[in-house]
Amino acid sequence: MQETTILWADDEIDLLKPHILFLNEKGYNLKTVTNGNDALDLFKKEKFDLVFLDENMPGLTGLETLAKIKSINPDVPIVLITKNEEEYLMEDAIGFKIDDYLIKPVNPKQILLTIKKLIDNKRLVSEKTSMAYQQDFRTLGMTLNENLSFSEWVDVYKKLVYWELSLEKLEDAGMHEILTMQKSEANVQFCKFIEKNYLSWIKDPESGPVMSNQLFKKKVFPLLETNVPVFFVLIDNLRYDQWKMINSILTEYYHVEAEDSYYSILPTATQYARNAIFSGLMPLEMEKRFPDMWQNDEDEGGKNLHEEKFLADHIQRGLRKECKYSYHKVLTFEQGKDVTENINNMMSNDLNVIVYNFVDMLSHARTEMAMIRELANDEAAYRSLTLSWFEHSPLLDALKKLSQKKIKLIITTDHGTISVKHPSKVIGDRNTNTNLRYKQGKNLNFIAKDVFHIKNPHDAMLPKLHISSSFIFAKEDSYFVYPNNYNQFVNYFNSTFQHGGISLEEVIVPFVTYTPR
Structure with a gap:
C-alpha cells in the first residue's frame, strides 16, 4: 500500500510530538509546519493526501489557509482543529468545504479515526x-x-x-x-x-407472476380505491439497475411505500408489452378486440399510437366505478415542460398516466450515434447517462412539484434491455421483422440453442400472421443477424442495448409505489 503523507500546520506543533510519533508508528508520513504561510509553501512543492490545520495560528488563520489550499487543489481532504466551538466558525468552515473538524484537546486515537475515515475509507x-x-x-x-x-x-x-x-x-x-x-x-x-414455464403461465395466469396484461388489474386499480390521485409514470425501457439510480434522487422527496416487480410478456418489446399494459389484454386478444387499431409486425405505421384508447377501454371493463383520468406521452423536452405546468389540473383526476420515452430513445441513439456510444460505452456509463438525464429532466421537476401534494406515485416501465454480445445467424423471408431479439415469420431457420421457439404463436397468445408463422426469442445476450453482410452487421450492433428477447434485464420489471415525504 502506498504511504499516506499528511501535512499538519499548528503553531504549537512541539506539543503534538506524541501524536506524530503515534501516527508514524501506524505507517503515516507526517510533515509539520507552524503557520499558514509555511503550510502553503510546502503544499505547493509536495503532494499530500490529507491536511490538518489549526484554526488559530499567527499570520494566516486556519480558515484563510484552508481557502488558499482549496484554490490550489480542491480534492485534498482538510481537517480543521480548533478550540472554538462557536457555530459561526463551523458554518464558515463548512462554507469553505471542510472535510472534518476536531475540537482541542485532541487525542491520538481521534486523529487516527479521522485519517481512516477520510483516507482509508475507500x-x-x-x-x-x-x-x-x-x-x-x-x-x-x-x-x-x-x-x-x-x-x-x-x-x-x-x-x-x-x-x-x-x-x-x-x-x-x-x-x-x-x-x-x-x-x-x-x-x-x-x-x-x-x-419451461412461460406457456403454462399464459394458459393459467394465476399460476405465474403478475405480467404486463395483468398490471393494472392487480397493482394499479386497487390503488384507485384510496381516493387519492394516482400518478402512473412509465419510463420506457427502464431496467431495474437504472431505476435504482434515479431512486436515489426520488427518495429525497418521497418514501418508497412498496418496491415490487412484475414480468414482461414476450416479446419484451414496446409494441407488445406496453400495449398489453394499457389494454389489459394479450396481443392476440388485442388483435381480435381492436382489429382497426392493433398493428402487427408486417403492418405499416406506428405500433403504439392507440395506448390512450386501449386504456379507456381497460378502465371501462376493469373498474366498477367512474374514473376520471388523463394520459400524456412525452417524447420531447417541451412536452415534458407542458406536463409539469399542467400538474395542478391533473389533481382533480383519479388516475394520471404519463409515458416518458427518453430511455428508449437513449438505447436506440446508442446504437445509431457514435457519440452516444462513447458516452455510454458500458453498463455503468449507461446507468450514469440515465441518471444525468433524470437529474435535468422536466420529469424530475414534475415529481418535485407532485411531492408537495397528497398523491400516490408509481414508477415503472414496460420492459428492460440487455447489452448484446453474441451474434446468432437466422434466415427468414423478406417479411420477417427487423427486431434483433425476436423474430416472427414463415419457415425461420435458426440456431436452436440460442432461441426459445414458439411454434404456434396462439399458445403464447400472440397473433399468427400465416399458417406456418412462428416466433423465436433470443436467449441471454444473443442477437439475430442475417448471413448476408454478417461482419458489417456484427460490427454495427455488437455491445448495443437491445430488447425483445429473454433475459433477467428485459423480463423482470420494477414497479415501485411512492408517497410524498
Missing part, C-alpha cells in the same frame, strides 16, 4: 465489499442450481444488481469479471426457467 470499503461478494458468490452459485420460483428469480436478479452497483465503485477488475460471469450463468438458468 480502501476499507473496497476490501470489505470484495470479501462480502466472495462469500455471497458461493451462496448465489448454489441458489442458481436450485429449482427457483418466479419470485425467487426476482430476488436473485435484485441481488446481482446490488453487487453490480456495489462493485462498480471499486477498482477491482477481477471482481467485476467474476460478477459478469455469474450474471451470465444466471441468465442461462433464467432462460431455461422461462422456456
Whole structure:
C-alpha cells in the first residue's frame, strides 16, 4: 500500500510530538509546519493526501489557509482543529468545504479515526465489499442450481444488481469479471426457467407472476380505491439497475411505500408489452378486440399510437366505478415542460398516466450515434447517462412539484434491455421483422440453442400472421443477424442495448409505489 503523507500546520506543533510519533508508528508520513504561510509553501512543492490545520495560528488563520489550499487543489481532504466551538466558525468552515473538524484537546486515537475515515475509507470499503461478494458468490452459485420460483428469480436478479452497483465503485477488475460471469450463468438458468414455464403461465395466469396484461388489474386499480390521485409514470425501457439510480434522487422527496416487480410478456418489446399494459389484454386478444387499431409486425405505421384508447377501454371493463383520468406521452423536452405546468389540473383526476420515452430513445441513439456510444460505452456509463438525464429532466421537476401534494406515485416501465454480445445467424423471408431479439415469420431457420421457439404463436397468445408463422426469442445476450453482410452487421450492433428477447434485464420489471415525504 502506498504511504499516506499528511501535512499538519499548528503553531504549537512541539506539543503534538506524541501524536506524530503515534501516527508514524501506524505507517503515516507526517510533515509539520507552524503557520499558514509555511503550510502553503510546502503544499505547493509536495503532494499530500490529507491536511490538518489549526484554526488559530499567527499570520494566516486556519480558515484563510484552508481557502488558499482549496484554490490550489480542491480534492485534498482538510481537517480543521480548533478550540472554538462557536457555530459561526463551523458554518464558515463548512462554507469553505471542510472535510472534518476536531475540537482541542485532541487525542491520538481521534486523529487516527479521522485519517481512516477520510483516507482509508475507500480502501476499507473496497476490501470489505470484495470479501462480502466472495462469500455471497458461493451462496448465489448454489441458489442458481436450485429449482427457483418466479419470485425467487426476482430476488436473485435484485441481488446481482446490488453487487453490480456495489462493485462498480471499486477498482477491482477481477471482481467485476467474476460478477459478469455469474450474471451470465444466471441468465442461462433464467432462460431455461422461462422456456419451461412461460406457456403454462399464459394458459393459467394465476399460476405465474403478475405480467404486463395483468398490471393494472392487480397493482394499479386497487390503488384507485384510496381516493387519492394516482400518478402512473412509465419510463420506457427502464431496467431495474437504472431505476435504482434515479431512486436515489426520488427518495429525497418521497418514501418508497412498496418496491415490487412484475414480468414482461414476450416479446419484451414496446409494441407488445406496453400495449398489453394499457389494454389489459394479450396481443392476440388485442388483435381480435381492436382489429382497426392493433398493428402487427408486417403492418405499416406506428405500433403504439392507440395506448390512450386501449386504456379507456381497460378502465371501462376493469373498474366498477367512474374514473376520471388523463394520459400524456412525452417524447420531447417541451412536452415534458407542458406536463409539469399542467400538474395542478391533473389533481382533480383519479388516475394520471404519463409515458416518458427518453430511455428508449437513449438505447436506440446508442446504437445509431457514435457519440452516444462513447458516452455510454458500458453498463455503468449507461446507468450514469440515465441518471444525468433524470437529474435535468422536466420529469424530475414534475415529481418535485407532485411531492408537495397528497398523491400516490408509481414508477415503472414496460420492459428492460440487455447489452448484446453474441451474434446468432437466422434466415427468414423478406417479411420477417427487423427486431434483433425476436423474430416472427414463415419457415425461420435458426440456431436452436440460442432461441426459445414458439411454434404456434396462439399458445403464447400472440397473433399468427400465416399458417406456418412462428416466433423465436433470443436467449441471454444473443442477437439475430442475417448471413448476408454478417461482419458489417456484427460490427454495427455488437455491445448495443437491445430488447425483445429473454433475459433477467428485459423480463423482470420494477414497479415501485411512492408517497410524498
